[in-house]
Amino acid sequence: MIARKPARRVPPFEPLFRSPHLQTVLSHYWRRPALERSFPIESRYFRTESDVQVLVESQWPSHDPRGEIVMVHGLEGSSRAGYIASLSGAALRAGFAVQRFNMRTCGGTERLCPTLYHAGLTSDLLSVICQRRHGKPLHLVGFSLGGNVVVKLAGELRESGPDLLAGVCAVSAPLDLAACSRRMSRLDNLIYEWRFVRRMRQRLCATGRYNRAAFSGLRSVAAIDDRITAPSFGFGDASNYYRTQSAMRFLDGLRVPVLLIYSRDDTLVPSQTFDDAAIRGNPWIECLPTDHGGHLGFLGRHPHRFWLDEAIMEWISRTPAS
Numbered sequence: 001m002i003a004r005k006p007a008r009r010v011p012p013f014e015p016l017f018r019s020p021h022l023q024t025v026l027s028h029y030w031r032r033p034a035l036e037r038s039f040p041i042e043s044r045y046f047r048t049e050s051d052v053q054v055l056v057e058s059q060w061p062s063h064d065p066r067g068e069i070v071m072v073h074g075l076e077g078s079s080r081a082g083y084i085a086s087l088s089g090a091a092l093r094a095g096f097a098v099q100r101f102n103m104r105t106c107g108g109t110e111r112l113c114p115t116l117y118h119a120g121l122t123s124d125l126l127s128v129i130c131q132r133r134h135g136k137p138l139h140l141v142g143f144s145l146g147g148n149v150v151v152k153l154a155g156e157l158r159e160s161g162p163d164l165l166a167g168v169c170a171v172s173a174p175l176d177l178a179a180c181s182r183r184m185s186r187l188d189n190l191i192y193e194w195r196f197v198r199r200m201r202q203r204l205c206a207t208g209r210y211n212r213a214a215f216s217g218l219r220s221v222a223a224i225d226d227r228i229t230a231p232s233f234g235f236g237d238a239s240n241y242y243r244t245q246s247a248m249r250f251l252d253g254l255r256v257p258v259l260l261i262y263s264r265d266d267t268l269v270p271s272q273t274f275d276d277a278a279i280r281g282n283p284w285i286e287c288l289p290t291d292h293g294g295h296l297g298f299l300g301r302h303p304h305r306f307w308l309d310e311a312i313m314e315w316i317s318r319t320p321a322s
Contacts, residue, residue, distance in 0.1 A: 074296065
């Protein structure tokens with residue numbers, strides 16, 4: 001069965017800022033409405049392997065939910081990221097239950113597993129989904145690196161995908177990890193990469209399995225991936241890790257609707273990635289590009305300040321299973 005693609009009803013994106021860097025940075029710090037009093041957060045640890053636990057933070061609407069949305073954060077993020085908090089509010093108001101998924105070692109769980117997370121690690125997310133099944137339509141939403149994870153998982157599931165998922169949305173997703181690694185290394189991304197490297201060092205040291213000496217000479221994400229991430233999972237080097245774990249290689253297995261939201265001025269994810277025939281020729285994929293928005297930015301003019309939330313929830317509300 002081919003995915004249905006009705007006409008889009010989301011309002012056009014009118015950027016508050018046209019600079020991709022202002023969009024990227026200010027969106028990260030922009031204050032979102034606090035909804036914890038109306039929708040308390042419930043924390044639960046899921047054992048996904050004999051020696052691995054991950055944290056999921058859940059919120060429930062005031063009535064029987066019409067479905068569930070599992071959200072997956074980006075590189076060095078957590079379930080408390082602003083874009084997750086913002087979408088959670090929109091989802092709860094629309095009557096959906098929210099599951100904020102933390103990848104292993106994230107969200108303060110550094111010592112709850114012996115290995116790290118990586119851009120293609122789907123087993124933890126699949127385990128949580130299977131343990132949480134309630135018979136309600138389930139959507140996955142992944143942001144940045146989390147977008148690669150959710151799309152890759154949907155492709156891996158192939159024919160069994162519709163048994164678990166109603167749809168998948170990925171925002172600013174690095175579906176071609178090697179291309180994104182090359183783009184990140186450019187001079188205009190120096191501050192972003194420095195921040196990622198600093199946080200990766202802190203998190204890895206917090207696991208108790210690494211010390212600062214292990215990062216000697218590692219000044220880029222690619223260098224950390226080459227020396228630490230890739231060998232830790234048996235990928236050998238960063239090149240093979242990127243090649244084997246990019247969601248782009250799994251798109252032919254999709255059997256559920258997928259929405260890809262991206263900005264043409266994203267400084268971390270090359271927009272040319274989304275022109276690939278594997279995306280454009282795939283009947284399960286719908287693309288929603290914007291000219292501006294940066295990386296996970298999408299701050300719009302009033303009254304559509306958090307335009308991204310509107311776009312995602314409009315798409316979820318019209319997918320067949322919801």
